[in-house]
Amino acid sequence: MNEDIILRPVLTEKGYDGIAEKRYTFVVAKNANKTQIKIAVEQMFNVQVASVNTVTQRGKLKRQGRTQGYTPTTKKAFVRLKETSKPIEYFNSLS
Numbered sequence: 001m002n003e004d005i006i007l008r009p010v011l012t013e014k015g016y017d018g019i020a021e022k023r024y025t026f027v028v029a030k031n032a033n034k035t036q037i038k039i040a041v042e043q044m045f046n047v048q049v050a051s052v053n054t055v056t057q058r059g060k061l062k063r064q065g066r067t068q069g070y071t072p073t074t075k076k077a078f079v080r081l082k083e084t085s086k087p088i089e090y091f092n093s094l095s
Helices: 013-019 034-045 089-094
Strands: 006-009 023-028 049-057 061-064 067-070 074-081
Touching: 006 034, 013 023, 023 034, 034 049, 034 074
Parallel strands: none
Antiparallel strands: 006 023, 023 074, 049 074, 061 067
């Protein structure tokens, strides 16, 4: 069930900057709410979540010759852990 909510981590320069402050970014299911995301992160990584912020990115218009279409719409979750919580091991191995 948690794997259906948290799809993948976002590994960007801005995302790496937040790891030291225990802020992590994930691509999540479009229909997931903040409470579901919090529970999923806590269960998957065995951490304590302080806050969850979400943003929905609308797909971009792409054209190729005469045809055009939109890339998929995605939803990102910005998760901040509590100060007393341990960091997520997956992200620490990447730094």
